[in-house]
Amino acid sequence: MEKIPALGLGTWKAAPGEVTEAVKVAIDAGFRHFDCAYLYHNESEVGAGIQCKIREGVVTRQDLFVVSKLWCTRHEKSLVKAACTKSLKALKLDYLDLYLMHWPMGFKPGEEDLPLDRNGMVLPSDTDFLDTWEAMEDLVVTGLVRAIGVSNFNHQQLERLLNKPNLRFKPVTNQVECHPYLTQKNLINFCQSRDVTVTAYRPLGGSSEGVALLDDPVIQRIAQKYNRSPAQIVIRFQIQRNVIVIPKSVTPTRIRENIQERVFELSETDMNDILDLDRNFRMCTLPTAKNHKDYPFNIEY
Numbered sequence: 001m002e003k004i005p006a007l008g009l010g011t012w013k014a015a016p017g018e019v020t021e022a023v024k025v026a027i028d029a030g031f032r033h034f035d036c037a038y039l040y041h042n043e044s045e046v047g048a049g050i051q052c053k054i055r056e057g058v059v060t061r062q063d064l065f066v067v068s069k070l071w072c073t074r075h076e077k078s079l080v081k082a083a084c085t086k087s088l089k090a091l092k093l094d095y096l097d098l099y100l101m102h103w104p105m106g107f108k109p110g111e112e113d114l115p116l117d118r119n120g121m122v123l124p125s126d127t128d129f130l131d132t133w134e135a136m137e138d139l140v141v142t143g144l145v146r147a148i149g150v151s152n153f154n155h156q157q158l159e160r161l162l163n164k165p166n167l168r169f170k171p172v173t174n175q176v177e178c179h180p181y182l183t184q185k186n187l188i189n190f191c192q193s194r195d196v197t198v199t200a201y202r203p204l205g206g207s208s209e210g211v212a213l214l215d216d217p218v219i220q221r222i223a224q225k226y227n228r229s230p231a232q233i234v235i236r237f238q239i240q241r242n243v244i245v246i247p248k249s250v251t252p253t254r255i256r257e258n259i260q261e262r263v264f265e266l267s268e269t270d271m272n273d274i275l276d277l278d279r280n281f282r283m284c285t286l287p288t289a290k291n292h293k294d295y296p297f298n299i300e301y
């Protein structure tokens with residue numbers, strides 16, 4: 001597999017009416033890595049932006065690194081290939097560079113993304129992520145995807161996968177929530193010691209429902225010191241610790257701003273000051289799934 005580009009464009013909550021243009025702006029600005037998912041219900045519009053730039057001759061398919069994710073209602077082995085093909089069709093691609101298991105948890109199959117019981121809790125499927133993984137491995141063998149990985153796995157779940165008998169392909173990344181308020185030191189150490197890269201999602205603290213991470217006084221002070229924006233500081237922070245980072249924006253000025261991180265370096269002291277902001281603050285907790293047998297956040301990391 002090609003190395004995962006250190007910086008990618010996130011596409012969650014990128015409205016279908018805005019994301020085609022955002023992808024075009026991003027490609028012109030130099031983004032080559034796009035983080036997509038069936039769940040985001042905008043893969044067709046992301047694909048339109050990609051197609052446009054390939055047709056214009058700005059990039060070739062080989063220049064790009066496109067990621068999608070298998071949603072939880074498709075964990076049955078018999079459903080995995082069709083789910084992947086659906087994402088490929090929407091993205092207008094004949095292969096994905098990377099396909100991730102979005103969560104370690106299987107949900108009841110059907111058209112609803114979050115099938116709930118009477119108490120508002122997720123209805124599980126009786127699948128095991130090790131079996132789902134085997135169906136994902138088949139996608140590599142048949143050439144639909146170049147590599148496979150996981151997302152929202154805790155270290156025990158990742159260990160279990162890595163120790164799976166007859167594992168044909170290792171997960172190349174674990175995509176997890178990661179930012180200065182949730183630095184994920186232990187999980188990153190664990191993953192990197194097992195030769196699994198880490199991809200940081202929610203790196204800017206998310207949208208308005210998120211947290212005002214970019215207003216944090218420490219981030220603000222460091223931003224002023226380097227004459228950079230707070231977003232550029234928290235993006236650079238991840239890249240400097242060898243963590244892949246996928247900030248989302250549909251705003252052209254911000255998309256261009258977010259790729260500027262490459263041209264400066266944070267001092268060790270500033271890196272440590274950012275690490276010290278850790279408060280184990282997790283935003284993406286999927287509370288309706290907290291009773292699921294494979295809920296990942298019941299242990300420390």
Ligand SMILES: NC(=O)c1ccc[n+]([C@@H]2O[C@H](COP(=O)([O-])OP(=O)(O)OC[C@H]3O[C@@H](n4cnc5c(N)ncnc54)[C@H](OP(=O)(O)O)[C@@H]3O)[C@@H](O)[C@H]2O)c1
Binds near residue numbers: 011200204229250257
């Ligand atoms: N695997 C998973 O379970 C999972 C979960 C969550 C996210 N993800 C992936 O990770 C990506 C990133 O996470 P996220 O979208 O939750 O949050 P995020 O990237 O931390 O934050 C996105 C928010 O920051 C704003 N923003 C972007 N650049 C900015 C800048 N330079 N200055 C100020 N604000 C800026 C965006 O606004 P505008 O767009 O309006 O510019 C948007 O409101 C997602 O899009 C998705 O691809 C994966």
